[in-house]
Amino acid sequence: MIIESIEINNFMCYSGNNRFDFTEGMNVIIGDNGYGKSKLYDAFYWAMYDQCFDTNEKQWKSTRFLGKALISDKAITESEDGLIRTSVRMTLKDTDKDRQYIVERILKAEKREGEVIPDNESIQEITFRKISGMTGKLITNPEEIERIKRKVLPENIRPYMWFQGEQVESIIDFGESDSLSRAINVLSNISRFDEVKIVADAWAKSVGEQYHRKVKALSTDRDKSDKLEVNRNEIVARIGLLENDIKQCKENLGYAEEEADKLVNKQEDATRIRELDVSRKSLEKQLEEIEEELRYERIDLHKKMFTNRWVLKGSEGLVKLFNEKYGNYQDEKLSKRAEAKAKSDAENKVLKELQTRLPINVPEPVFVEKMLDQGKCLVCDREAKEGSEAWNSIKQLLDRTQEVSQGGEEKDQIINDFESDFRRLSQHGYAMEQDIGRIDENIVKTFTRLDRLDKKRRSTRDQLDTVQKEISNLVTESSINPERARHLLSELLANNDHALRFRGNLTRFEVELERKQKELEKIDKDLGELISEDLPSWLEEKKKLLLDFKEIAHSTRDRVFKKLVKQLEDEANNHYHEMMQGNLSAKGIIKLVESTKGNYMPRLVDQNENPLMQLNTGNIILIKLATIMAIISARQGSRDTDLYTLITDAPMSVFGEDYTIGFCKTVSKVYRQSIIMSKEFYKNEALRRQLLNDTDINLGKVYMITPSISENERSNRNSLQTLIKALN
């Protein structure tokens, strides 16, 4: 069955009606990141399984949780109030059987006053019709729908046929020892041989019991026979227990060996992680110290405004100005003082003159005023009319007193003298002038130190970032966190101890089993000797036949599985080398290595079968893809219903452009139909031309998808539409 077309309406970035037609071969959808490739993958998945992969949360989400996110923003913006219909319709056809299936999923939403309310559930419809016929039949029975879906793509095959680039890692998980065996079981027919083996075991057991019942029935000595029977039952029970113990022991041993193997492989990474972790811790401590020092320096920077007198920077002129003003003040003061002295001298002179007649305030001013009022000298009792010489002489006595008191006020001004303060300031000013001269030098020194510390901090942080990044990469690649890395060595020793113990137990159990089996044989012989007549030949023959069948079933299963593994190994190497064509690096050989438990894991080895270590992610993914393709190739053609379409989003993104063409050639050879979403052909036009023209690639349809709006307008998705252009 191949996918003929997909029609996408108002689904995510596919607004309006969109259609892709596909043919057999490799169909490619080309687009840059964010152009709608993953949404196309989502469309396929949603149509079939009602789920889309949330790349942020790395999980599948159904319509119920996706809701409005499924509907195109453009459709939401542009539609008027009423119904908005989102749908994906996938048409599949099986030409050989003249069948066509249309799988459609619909989500209805209602727009009311600008608000969009989607239904909780989507609806799935499948229509079946004969290609040659005209009419179709709508399938509504859920069981029938599921049956058809299983026919389109069986559940167990789905992870190997429909996957996103980032899921490739988990399809064959190198951390899980049975994942390849599981893939082989799912994708090959080996499970049939396992089932036949189980049936053969049951038949052998059944005939053994039948035979034994007959032996017992024909016994001539019932007592002895019963005793032997008791012994036999005990031995059989013990053999059963031993077989279980051996099985358990083998599993434990296999587990311990696989763990030890894994740990040995991880030892190198763990040692490196441990070294890096020590370095990280030391750098963290250094950084902490530097940051503390820097913090102190920054706080100290504020203090230095005062302690180192930076606050005075630019005040050199002020000292000079102050000194000038202080000089002026002194000059003025001196001149005032001289003036006051001259005045005082003049007064003193007047006083001196007056002193000859009367001392100051004699008579007291109150009497002088009384004399002036009365116009009479109360000392000599003579008349002194106002305005007369005598009156004026009396008045002079009063004026003299006032003038002397004014001279006293001047004396008061001298008492509030700031001279000493100003002098001190001036002296400090001289001292500070020296410091101010050194402020620039001091600031430069301080900031140089700060700058040096900051550079040191940044450099340490960069080193720390590099170390942390390296740790993070190593942790991602090796799945060993620093904590685990510390314990890995002790775990390795412990595992080796366990393996040693299990091996010892296994040998002990196997020796005992062999002994018990011999004892059982002897008892069976003894029981056989007790029978009165020959056992029926048909029973002997039946027993031999079914025991031989058991052996054949076991050996055939092992032979087929080994052959399959060898075939897979050869096929995987073909695919791997084909995909590696574009790259000149050392290729290595894929070897499927069997563990004690019987599981197989793909390993890359050199010509001498030495494992190649330190593979990059691209290598690992290529090995996994090559192995999956080998299993698909092995299965191909085995059943006509086994033709499923490979749908994968960005499978090449992890291994780079060198391998792209090789990958395409291999895919187009292995899968009858594939639909690949790729960005590799978008920017690299030469690669695109090669894709379109390389005759080794069985090419189907090629489309280029681009968003309708430019890169810088993409934040507004309300007019976003995906443009589809067929390139062939």
Next chain:
Amino acid sequence: MTREQILRLYLDDDKLIDEGYLREGEGNQAAWSDHLNNKMVTVIKDAIEGVVGGESQALMTRKINKYLDRNL
């Protein structure tokens, strides 16, 4: 893989020739529809048929016992 392809892989086992169930080269030519009157081949075919047809183990055991008890 068809039932016939599975059958051929079983018939390719050396033990079948060693124990005289088949002659050299006989297994390669066997077809599912052949009636070889060979009990081992029938046993193998019954097992494959039961597994491919999804029969229960008990039913398959009953059927093989019935067949062998009648025909041996």
